[in-house]
Amino acid sequence: MLDLTPKEVMARTALRINPCKTCQPVGALFCALGVRKCMPHSHGSQGCVSYHRTVLSRHFKEPAIAASSSFTEGASVFGGRSNLTTAVKNIFDMYNPDIIAVHTTCLSETIGDDLNSYIADLKIPEGKKVVHCNTPSYAGSHIMGFSNMMTGFMSYLTKKTGASNGKTAIFPGWANPGDIRQLKKICSLMNVPIIMFPDHTGVMDAPMTGKYEFYPEGGTTIPEIASLGDCKGVVALGEIASLAPAEMMKKKWEVPFVMLPQPIGVSFTDQFVMALRLVSKTEVPWELEEQRGQLVDLMIDAHQWVYGKKVAIFGDPDTVEGLTSLALEMGLVPKYVITGTPKEEFTKKINRLFSKYSVTDCKAKANSDLFELHQWIKNEPVDLLIGTTYGKQIAKAEDIPFVRAGFPVLDRYGGPLMPIFGYEGGIRMAEKIIGALMDREDRDCADEDLEIVM
Amino acid sequence: MDAILEDRKSQVKRSGEGSGICCERESVSGAVSQRACVYCGARVVLNPITDACHIVHGPIGCASYTWDIRGSLSSGDETYRNSYSTDLREKDIVFGGAIKLEKAIDELMELKSPRLVFVYATCIVGVIGDDVEAVCRQAQRKWGVRVIPVKAPGFSGTKTQGYKLACDAIMDYITPFAGGKKEFGVNILGDYNLAGELWIMKEYLKEIGVPVMTGITGDSSSQSLELAPRAILNVVQCAGSAAYLAERMEQEMGIPYVKASFFGIADTTASLYRIADAVKSSQARAKAEVFCKAQKAKVLPLVEKRKPRFEGKRAAIFVGGGFKAISLIRQFDELGMKCVLVGTQTGKKDEYEIMSSLLDEDAVLLDDANPAELERFLVEKGADVLVGGVKERPLAYKLGVAFMDHNHERKHALAGFEGIRNFVEELNLSMNSPVWKHL
Incomplete structure (x- = not known):
């Protein structure tokens, strides 16, 4: 029914069909929700923030608050200074956050609003903060917006006192709270004291208490962000989202960093654990080794069901890189790997993974869209699709098993609470992948071939 | 925390307070408003036209957020469930996006042959000076299909303004088909066939012998919309989005309208009677009375059964x-x-x-x-x-x-008598679920 995609691939240079990305501001807004008692603020038209809150609420099934400058015709001609001034006053008066994190939009960028000077001229109540970042919607993608909001917070708030805080900063990249909990757990097992930034645990996975907390007790605190400059080092996860913030810490405060992929699958999680081991100089505890062993054990138990099966993976670049690595480790062939984010580093990284595992005839592409992916699949089908909810139309049209991962997942519950990071996340993803392939086997096989034991 | 901003106090009232609520105004800067924008308003009204291509001319966000999320069902074409955009980039902001738009329309036409294209100009298009109307005119000539611009920058008002723009776009499309012979039939305005609700209304009208020319825009197509000017009556379901269209159609095409609501027994019944009276058919009225009575009798036992829980x-x-x-x-x-x-x-x-x-x-x-x-x-x-x-x-x-x-996001029709059943059941499912006991 939704199969409107023609098989024949036609080069497109102007028309985007069925995007695999969205705009910067939602990334900035999401990032800011990972800071304690922070009100994200969208400096632009009202619709932007409404859409962003909606998509975040649909993914996390949680409230997502943010304010808007609510641009009018006048503001778009004369600039948004007075809108911002009024907004900041209203927000502190009414919602009383500790900090307002302003991001721009295509509109405020295009009319040339100078947020630096607007914010410098604001009357900010004692003890309160206003920070900002530029997130022109016509550059990059939501992932850049996330990254830009991190550097926005850091350029306003970080300091170096000279005395080390003894902590390691972890930049998780765009991740679900379930993944951040997993990172915290691994760091704790490795005995590495950390500052997680941003930290959506307790915010986007807040428990049911019968009360609505405007600012749930989660998120990176302002003092924690401030003391990032005093950290021993940074472990930055996911290059597309986290490299710029890590480089900023290095440049600004000479905090060294290691740049790693998001810890999805065995080897990427190994890299993370090894980086922590260098910090703590302790042995990897049995609990982690046990988890790793369980993941490998699972992969071996089920390998015959998986090996050589073709998979298409799409979504945000850092997450897709990790998922591709996991897929390769399991013996899947990642036939098509795409992201909508226009970053050529992505293609290079994925191609390196292809050569590392000696798979051929696989395609990686940044700045792609789901229409293109669908066309590729029509020309040479795959056995499995891994990605966001927006893959479900392709999955249905082509009758391909579909495993949801990444952002956004709008049509299932519970995902944000669960990890794909770490060995435990690997076990979860592997179970999903194996289950999807074997469910298909059961569905398609002849009655006489339906096996009780598999 | 003071829950109500000084500026907003006139928009919050107790029912008994006489002075009247202040409404139809812009949101206060800094408020965490639940409202959307002009583009959103325009898009929700036009989106259900099933065989139309909706090109969002602007940065990618506005196309991403509106991709197949409205739950408007189609009995035929699914074209509207794809997301088309010019995905404007920095270069386009500097040099203008008109060329890219032109190219995007060309690419779309080469890919498939839609009969109707809407081009939405979002926030920055006016600011960077793209002449969207000219591009659309030109494309229309070149390809011989209707390419209708919808200039909907988010900042140019509220969602209501967007509804109005959409209504204008619809008028733009259907006006060339006006002036022909009238037929005994009605249009349903302001229903978007969420969870198939338009189908329910259509069925009811069929029961009372009143044909529906087209929904505007629920489950409509470029072809069904062409029939709209022939109707003798417009039935306006969501007045917020379609009252303006009804006014224009009355003035320019001589089609009177009645407001209708198909939510609840009382309103569904009253609406069917009103429609029957408005098309001046005593037969329809008589049928409506019999129909509603029978339907009510069918649904009341469930209502009565559940009522003690509510x-x-x-x-x-x-x-x-x-x-x-x-x-x-x-x-x-x-x-x-x-x-x-x-x-x-x-x-x-x-x-x-x-x-x-x-x-x-x-x-x-x-x-x-x-x-x-x-x-x-x-x-x-x-x-x-x-x-x-x-x-x-x-x-x-x-x-x-x-x-x-x-x-x-509703998945079950809430309109008509079926809707009452669903309404009662859904209410029951949420209010009386055991999950609340764990609080």
């Missing part, structure tokens, strides 16, 4: 338009429930007055509410269930309040 419970309503809110107040009344809080995003003054007359004196009316206000009054009024949309759902749940989607 009686005395308190409902809160926060929906887009005022007309729907009024229907909901009546519907809860039919279930023995009291509405203690009623808000809308874009309600009009006369609608708030009707609501006031239906509510108890201490019920709260909210125009363009934000989460803090909703929270405050949900708690203060002790609401047992909130009827709202996607942004209100998690708020209600966090407060331990049951929830029912009466917006575009």
